Amino acid sequence: xxxxLTMARPxxxxxxTFWQDTLRGYLFILPVVLGLLIWTFGPMIASAYFSLxxxxxxxxxxxxxxxxxxxLFQDKAFFQSLSVTIRxxxxxxxxxxxxxxxxxxxLTQKVRGLTVFRTFFYLPIIVPAAASAVLWKYLYNKDYGxxxxxxxxxxxxSVNWLGSPESALFAxxxxxxxxxAVTTIIYVAGLQHIPEELLDSAKIDGANAFQRFFFVTIxxxxxxxxxxxxxxxxGAFQFFVPAFIMTEGGPVKATYFYxxxxxEKAFKWLEMGYASAMAWALFSIIIVLTLMIFRSxxxxxxYEGETR
Amino acid sequence: MASAVYNSRLSDSLQAKVTRRRQxxxxxxxxxxxxxxxxxxxxxxxxxxxSTSLKSYTEINRYPPTFLPEQVVPTNYTEAWSFPNTMFPRxxxxxxxxxxxxxxxxxxTSSLCAYGFxxxxxxGRNLWFTLTLASIMLPSQVxxxxxxxxxxxxxxxxxxxxxxxxxxFGGGALNIxxxxxxxxxxxxHLDEAAIIDGAGHLRIWWSIYLPLARPALISVALLTVLxxxxxxxxxxxxxxxxxxxxxxxxLNIFRxxxxxxxxxxxxxxxxxxxxxxxxxxxxxAQRYIVxxxxxxxxxx
Numbered sequence: 001x002x003x004x005l006t007m008a009r010p011x012x013x014x015x016x017t018f019w020q021d022t023l024r025g026y027l028f029i030l031p032v033v034l035g036l037l038i039w040t041f042g043p044m045i046a047s048a049y050f051s052l053x054x055x056x057x058x059x060x061x062x063x064x065x066x067x068x069x070x071x072l073f074q075d076k077a078f079f080q081s082l083s084v085t086i087r088x089x090x091x092x093x094x095x096x097x098x099x100x101x102x103x104x105x106x107l108t109q110k111v112r113g114l115t116v117f118r119t120f121f122y123l124p125i126i127v128p129a130a131a132s133a134v135l136w137k138y139l140y141n142k143d144y145g146x147x148x149x150x151x152x153x154x155x156x157x158s159v160n161w162l163g164s165p166e167s168a169l170f171a172x173x174x175x176x177x178x179x180x181a182v183t184t185i186i187y188v189a190g191l192q193h194i195p196e197e198l199l200d201s202a203k204i205d206g207a208n209a210f211q212r213f214f215f216v217t218i219x220x221x222x223x224x225x226x227x228x229x230x231x232x233x234x235g236a237f238q239f240f241v242p243a244f245i246m247t248e249g250g251p252v253k254a255t256y257f258y259x260x261x262x263x264e265k266a267f268k269w270l271e272m273g274y275a276s277a278m279a280w281a282l283f284s285i286i287i288v289l290t291l292m293i294f295r296s297x298x299x300x301x302x303y304e305g306e307t308r
Numbered sequence: 309m310a311s312a313v314y315n316s317r318l319s320d321s322l323q324a325k326v327t328r329r330r331q332x333x334x335x336x337x338x339x340x341x342x343x344x345x346x347x348x349x350x351x352x353x354x355x356x357x358x359s360t361s362l363k364s365y366t367e368i369n370r371y372p373p374t375f376l377p378e379q380v381v382p383t384n385y386t387e388a389w390s391f392p393n394t395m396f397p398r399x400x401x402x403x404x405x406x407x408x409x410x411x412x413x414x415x416x417t418s419s420l421c422a423y424g425f426x427x428x429x430x431x432g433r434n435l436w437f438t439l440t441l442a443s444i445m446l447p448s449q450v451x452x453x454x455x456x457x458x459x460x461x462x463x464x465x466x467x468x469x470x471x472x473x474x475x476x477f478g479g480g481a482l483n484i485x486x487x488x489x490x491x492x493x494x495x496x497h498l499d500e501a502a503i504i505d506g507a508g509h510l511r512i513w514w515s516i517y518l519p520l521a522r523p524a525l526i527s528v529a530l531l532t533v534l535x536x537x538x539x540x541x542x543x544x545x546x547x548x549x550x551x552x553x554x555x556x557x558x559l560n561i562f563r564x565x566x567x568x569x570x571x572x573x574x575x576x577x578x579x580x581x582x583x584x585x586x587x588x589x590x591x592x593a594q595r596y597i598v599x600x601x602x603x604x605x606x607x608x
Contacts, residue, residue, distance in 0.1 A: 024509060025430030031417035032440055032484060035477025040443050043454035050453060057457070103346060109339050119594060120347035123354070125601075126586040128538040130556040131579040134563050135357050138572050146356050149372035178353065182601050189602045237447065241540045245560055262449055267545060272453050279449040286447060 051276035061273060068277035078278070080253050081261035082285075084169065088257070089236030091173045093229055096180045100228070101221075104187030105213075118188075125181040133245035136175045137162065140246075162247055165254035172242055172255060180235075183228050190224030191217070222301045226293070233289055237282060258282060354583070361385070361576035368573050381573070385581070388574035391562065396578070398551060399558035406468055406554065407536050410475040414532045415525055418479030422487035423513045427499065437488075440481045456545060470546040471536075482604040483528045489603060490524040491517055527600030530593055537586060555582055 026033065051068055053061035072078050103121050107114060124132075139147050140161035148158040161171040194217060202212050218225075240259045243249055249256040249264075262282070266275035356375075360368060361384055363377040389396050425437045459470045478484060498520075499512045507515075518525065543554045550561065559582060563575050590597060 021428070022430045025424055025428040025433060028424030028428060028509070028513075029421045029433075029436055031476065032421040032478030032481075033436060035474065036436075036439060036443060039455065039474050039477060040446065040451060043451035043458070044446070046454035046457075047450050057460075106339060106343055106346065111336055111339055111343075117343045117347050118598075119591065121350055122594070122598065123587065123590060124350060126534060126590045126597075127354070127583055128540075128556055128586070130538075130540050130559050131582045132353075134559060134575055134579050135353055137563075138360070138576065139353060139356065141570075144369065144371050144373060144570075146373045152372055178350065185598055185601050234447070244540075245563070259449065263541075266453055266456075272457070276453050279447070279452065283447055283450050286445075290445075 047276045047279060050273050051280050053273045055273035055276075056270050057272055058270075064273070068274050069281070071274065072277060072281055077253075077256070077261055078281075081256045081258045084254070084256050085236055085239070085258040088169055088173060088176075088239065089233055091170065092176050092180075092236055093232040095173060096177045096183050096232060097225065097228060099177055100180070100183035100187050101225075103184045104191055105217075107184070107188050108191045121184060122181045124179050125185075127179065129179075129241035130245060132175065132179055133242045136171075136242070137246045140171055163251060165250075165252050168247055168251060168254045172239075172246070175242060176239070180232075183232070186224060186228055187221070190221050194220045219302045223303060226297055226301045230290055230293055233293070234286060237286060357576050357583070358580050360572055361580045363573055365571070365573060368570075384573045384577045388562075388577040389581070391565075391574065393565070394558065394562055395550060395553075396555075396558060396581075399553050399555045402468070402552060403537060403554045403556075406471050407533055409468070409472045410536055411529050411532050413472070413476035414479030414483060415529055416479075417476055418483040418528060419487050419518060419521065419525065420513065421478050421484050422491055423509070423517055425484065426488045426491035427512075427517075428509065440478070440484055444481045444485075452545075459546065465546060466548045466552055467546075468552070471539075471542055475532075479528070479532075483532075486528060486600065486603045487521060487524055490521050494520055523596060523599070524603075526593065527596045527603070530589065530597050531600045531604070533589065534586065534597070537582075 050061060052063060052065060054064050054067075055061035107118055107121065127135075139145050142148060142158055142160040142163055145161070147161065151158060159167055162168050198220065199212055199216055202216050207215065237258055239257050240263065243255045243257045243260045244263075247255040249260050258278075262275050262278045265271045265278060359376050360373075362380045362382065363374070363384075364379055364381045367374060367378060421440075425433060425440075455470070456465075459465055462469075464470050464473075494517060498516055499509075502512050502516060538556065539554070540556045540560075543557050547553055547557065550558075553561070559575075559578055562578055566572075566575060
């Protein structure tokens, strides 16, 4: 009888092994638990508080409510840097998908020697941002740069790539596409996952290469495209080093990126409260953009196993 | 009669085969043409960097620029390396020092956490794993300022501590994710056998999982090396005196000496020196680096 009762309610008191397992589990993940608390969540709370203060490091933070956020909406530099970043993001995301996908298609053809070609196309990712900024500053030079040299060779006139507000942002887009081989790598992996039977059966049904690409490959690849678009948008908001080294945000703020603006506010003018508000505004913008892309995804992203 | 029909059919299909082969050859030729020209365009910036680094001062000032140096001047490298008011040996040492201090921390702590998330059962595990993944989405700008103030209060500014210590706390959410995915694929009966033999989980992690996960650990280590070698913003914010600079900062200082007199031969020499170790690493271990990018899907 007593035995039957204990059988019915076996775990009133947690067993010793339960606590042992819990302790052991947390000992294993202790580094990341502490890391998240110290380097992520703690600073997040502090940053949220700073964004509500006037804080210039030399004196203690002074609470000002939502004043920083109100100021943001009247700050021309804020909107300029936002517009620069969004325009850059659009151009970069679109161009790098086209270039990355085109190269990835070439790199997954059935021809010999592809490993060598992959190395060539992937190599730019390992070039440090500082080195590639210095390098492209030279390539773009209006007086003696090789790019204008090539243009002149074809009878075209020189372009003041980084020196004119019309071309500076686009010049940085081209450079970012060159450095952005990660997009290509992800597309190659995505293309390799498309089952060959699918393309073969489309071929038997009489689909030509273009039809196979647009009606089989692209839909099958849409989750990969989706991933690359999201990371590309986030990447645009982190863009900093080339704008810092090559153009210093200019000419006339044509490359005054959001992140560059934030950096100047925080570390040049020591407006830590205002810069914190900018960081939270950035976070909200990224969340909204990501949600928008996510919400739109049922319209254009196809996941295998899904029925229509 | 019947055989004549048969023969003409045969020759038809032979004809078709020949044309198809010819078409295939043409399209293969086109693929190679595109691959070669594309690869050339992508390599061109690096080729120009190296060729400029070997040109004479008169040649770099000539317009239009030459493609390959007419006269190879290797002394650009030694002159740039020991240029007044630079400390390239020191900056290289600092960068390597940070790498040596960070990589073991990343590999050990991220694999330890990944093991906990992949193999141990305990309350709150999924919550902490979700939080770890969610932290990837947080833009670094949000924590930048409080961390700067924290390091300031700790007296860590202008030391390597802000660049090293955080790496020992889990080694980055992406690395934990990458290793956890790898650990999940390791067959369970291996640890069960070890438990029967009396091994604890720490022992299983160290002597079964780490050796089996070697390719993934190499990916994590190499991506970390790449990240530190390339990092610019972190060192720029935390390091203030030139003797503590890293190579990336040093290159930027060096470049700023030549705004009036452009010495692109020198600047490209230093850039080449900075890129070469990464090129070598990529050529030797391309498989691991590419796999790392595919699994984690993000750069840095």
